[in-house]
Amino acid sequence: MIYYLSQWLLEQAQGTPWAEHLSPLRVFRYITTRTAGAALTALLLSLWLGPRVIRWLKRVKFGQDYEDRAAATGELPARVLSKRGVPTMGGILIIGVLQFSALLWTQWNAMVLLTLLSVAVLCGLGFYDDYAKIAKQNAGGAAEAVKLVVQFALAFFVGVYLWQSPVVSYLVDPVKGQLVDKQSLVTTFVAPFYKYPLEIGALAGLLLVAATIVGSSNAVNLTDGLDGLAIGCTLIVSVVFLFLTYFAGNARVAGYLQIPYVPGAGELTVICAALIGAGLGFLWFNCHPAQVFMGDTGSLPLGGALGLVAVLIHQPLLLLLAGGVFVAEAVSVLAQRGWFKYTRRRYGEGRRLFRMAPLHHHFEKMGWYESQVTTRFYILCLLCAVVALATLKLR
Numbered sequence: 001m002i003y004y005l006s007q008w009l010l011e012q013a014q015g016t017p018w019a020e021h022l023s024p025l026r027v028f029r030y031i032t033t034r035t036a037g038a039a040l041t042a043l044l045l046s047l048w049l050g051p052r053v054i055r056w057l058k059r060v061k062f063g064q065d066y067e068d069r070a071a072a073t074g075e076l077p078a079r080v081l082s083k084r085g086v087p088t089m090g091g092i093l094i095i096g097v098l099q100f101s102a103l104l105w106t107q108w109n110a111m112v113l114l115t116l117l118s119v120a121v122l123c124g125l126g127f128y129d130d131y132a133k134i135a136k137q138n139a140g141g142a143a144e145a146v147k148l149v150v151q152f153a154l155a156f157f158v159g160v161y162l163w164q165s166p167v168v169s170y171l172v173d174p175v176k177g178q179l180v181d182k183q184s185l186v187t188t189f190v191a192p193f194y195k196y197p198l199e200i201g202a203l204a205g206l207l208l209v210a211a212t213i214v215g216s217s218n219a220v221n222l223t224d225g226l227d228g229l230a231i232g233c234t235l236i237v238s239v240v241f242l243f244l245t246y247f248a249g250n251a252r253v254a255g256y257l258q259i260p261y262v263p264g265a266g267e268l269t270v271i272c273a274a275l276i277g278a279g280l281g282f283l284w285f286n287c288h289p290a291q292v293f294m295g296d297t298g299s300l301p302l303g304g305a306l307g308l309v310a311v312l313i314h315q316p317l318l319l320l321l322a323g324g325v326f327v328a329e330a331v332s333v334l335a336q337r338g339w340f341k342y343t344r345r346r347y348g349e350g351r352r353l354f355r356m357a358p359l360h361h362h363f364e365k366m367g368w369y370e371s372q373v374t375t376r377f378y379i380l381c382l383l384c385a386v387v388a389l390a391t392l393k394l395r
Contacts, residue, residue: 002037003028003107031246031266038105038270039277045097046281054285054292057087062134086290089130091298094231094278095123101274109264110167111312115271115305118154122217122304125150126296141296151214151304158308159209162186163202169248169262169314171197172255179251183260183314190314192321192391195258197314212316213307219326220303221296222333222358227288229360229374233325233381234302235279240322240385241309242272247392248313257392260314268309275305288371318391324384325377332359 006025013019027033057063063085099116106112129142163186170179186205188197200208224230247253249266282298285291294302303326310319320327336357344350355365363373 001104003034003105031249031269034105034270035242035273038101039273041104042097042101042274042277043281045101046093046278047284049093049097050281050285053090053093054087057089057292062089063087083290086293088134088293088295089127089297090282090286090292091123091126091294091296091301094282094294094298095119095301097278097281098274101277102271105274106267106270109267110165111264112267112271114158114161115268115308115312118158118308119301119305121154122151122301123297126298126300130295130297148214151217152210155210155213156206158213158311159186159206162209162311163206169260172251172261174255174258177252177255179261185262185312185314188260188314189316190259190318192318192388193395195395197260208316209311212311212319213304215330216307216310216319216323216326217300217303219323219330220306221299223326223329223360224294224299225358226360226370226374227290228283228286229377230299231279231283231286231294232374232378233323234306235276235283236378236381236385237306237322238272238275238279240388241306242269242276243389244315244318245269245272245309245313259392262313265313268312271305272309275302288374318388321391322385322388325381329358329360332362333357
């Protein structure tokens with residue numbers, strides 16, 4: 001909105017004595033200015049609204065009045081504080097601030113609106129799941145089948161829309177700076193450490209889009225089990241995609257790095273900045289000991305947003321590298337379930353690969369303090385982020 005308001009004022013002032021005085025408004029044409037504005041707006045709003053949202057969640061009793069799955073076993077020797085009674089659904093704060101800041105600072109286009117719509121749908125799904133947990137007062141929540149159906153339906157809608165829409169990307173001649181080839185966002189992707197985009201069929205492309213969005217959404221959700229863990233890792237991965245979306249949206253930089261140029265992708269940089277600002281503000285209240293949890297209301301849409309942004313710039317596989325911690329958490333759950341079912345069928349008794357899944361609970365049961373697990377996972381996430389960015393040149 002600020003972009004459109006500033007341009008309208010400049011047009012109205014053209015040819016009048018006001019034109020010179022309003023000329024500084026041209027600064028809002030620059031993505032870098034609006035990126036900084038979105039981050040700062042989201043951060044300040046989160047810090048201001050945070051205490052108010054926490055008080056409201058407590059007043060309406062949207063709290064976790066039951067022990068989480070890890071603590072229920074009584075095998076956490078290093079956990080100092082119980083999470084019982086801490087309000088959940090704090091994702092309302094993150095997503096509300098993210099949506100407002102993005103709409104305020106972006107130059108609206110199809111990719112921006114598609115991302116914000118997807119975030120809103122997944123936030124609604126997460127709210128439903130969190131409300132089910134509160135109503136039942138256990139960690140069960142909504143049925144897995146219901147969540148997966150909604151997630152896949154949204155992902156395939158996004159995939160079909162991108163397949164049929166005029167939103168495309170181009171290869172840029174690094175010498176002449178000319179656009180030399182037009183590509184579909186669905187049937188083309190970039191592999192880490194490989195210079196040239198790879199073409200796949202429409203069906204394979206739709207499956208890759210769905211797997212990226214649904215997988216990322218659930219991986220962040222599984223990581224959300226310790227104070228500050230999910231939001232901190234999300235912030236680190238968001239910084240990676242802040243750079244990647246800026247590179248993809250700038251033809252000159254895209255040509256130099258030999259990555260696909262996606263017109264309009266620079267506006268996704270503003271969304272990433274808004275996510276970072278909102279996430280930092282939320283982390284202020286979510287760090288150990290947490291005053292509020294994001295719940296599925298926050299984790300599902302945040303993961304989905306990262307997955308969709310990766311799809312929109314042809315980098316779903318790079319998300320696997322940047323979000324290595326999320327991948328490890330998701331794989332630990334799948335491996336644990338698969339191995340338990342296999343051994344129960346084979347030997348009549350289910351066996352475990354980890355002391356508990358997701359992976360962060362495994363280390364808790366080994367005696368690591370919660371803050372130790374979180375900090376060490378941050379370090380691993382930073383390393384994954386560095387490797388992901390390094391792949392832009394190591395090809």
